[in-house]
Amino acid sequence: MEIFDAHKQWASRSADETYHSLETLLAAAKKKRDISRECERPWDSLQVYSRGKAISLASEHGEADLNHYSFGQLCITVGAPADYLRSLPAEKAADCLNYGLQHSLAQKVNKANVLLALSDRPTVRAITTSRYDRLWDCDVVSRCLPLTEQGWTLPPLSRPNPQGVQTRGLYLTDRECFVFMVSDKCRTFNGLSRGFFLSNSEVGAGALTLTCFLYDYICGNHIVWGASEIKRARFVHRGNKIEGRLAGLVGESSKLLSAPMADTDATIRKAIEFSLGTDAETVTDWMYAKRLTTRQDAEAAYALAEVYEAEHKAAPTSAWGMVSGLTRLSQSRPYASDRLALDAQASKILEYVA
Secondary structure, three states, X not given: OOEOHHHHHHHHOOHHHEEOOHHHHHHHHHHHHHOEEEEEEOHHHOEEEEEOOEEEEEEOOEEEEXXXXXXXXXXHHHOOOHHHHHXXXXXXXXXXXXXHHHHHOXXXXXXXXXXXXXXXXXXXXXXXXXXEOOOOHHHHHHHHHHHHHHOOEOOOOOOOOOOOOOOOOEEEOOOOEEEEEEEXXXXXXXXXXXXXXXXXXXXXXXXXXXXXXXXXXXXXOOOEEOOEEEEEEEEOOEOOOHHHHHHHHHHHHHHHHHOOHHHHHHHHHXXXXXXXXXXXXXXXXXXXXXXXXXXXXXXXXXXXXXXXXXHHOOOOOEHHHHHHHHHHHHHOOOOHHHHHHHHHXXXXXXXXXX
């Protein structure tokens, strides 16, 4: 199957959002953190006002301009439609937001967590609640550097994207950070290598997410082809635990990413040879009896395993065929929680084989 996470980044990034080494990405992320300041304020102590076409946020400690993203965050927080407010004159939009700040949020226990970018004219990078647990992008990137000593590298240089930019799978924007790395030191007996994506947002635009996988090859626009054994971990930035979760995530993923390829080989061989049944009905019965998945998902995964049997190099009745079928099925689900659940079910099949 194919994974498009890195491809979506490749297709949409400009030259100033792409990096060709972890060192330059880390330096840029550190610079972004160094000019940023966090402050907590009671919601009803904040005031919005217009300055020409710009909209600014003010408290007794100073003022800063809202950017497109932080304006949208504030709108969501006060329960106002961002697109509609953007269509209004700045003065009218400010009045609506001030009403929300004074009435909708005045009784909230949590305070506003405001992230500023300092300059001659400060900008509000993000507005979250005091429950938000920020993890800086530079801390995420720094965790990837030691992997280069274990043979991990960046993917091949891409072909030019629609903006004419060639990339190496490293991206940093005002909203997110994305790292794509591969290990081609050795391959499984059926020609698969290891890869992973690691992404984070320090402004509340997304969770800390790690995706590990085996793959066949990477094309020029960074689509990952022939992916299997996809494992994901996702943590939201809430509750003062994100830094510890990053440490635990990196520790566990390091074991996974550095596990001997011979062990992976042995697991795949067993899974290819391990029969779950003789046809769709008996395989579905086995999956349901083991409480691995619903009958509907088992039937859908079997159908996919049957269609892509040649690509998976495994019969749909085998454990590896169903692992591959469930992995393909997970990629069709729109919600991350559903994808994670199906990937976990695929992993449990392998536990029966091991």
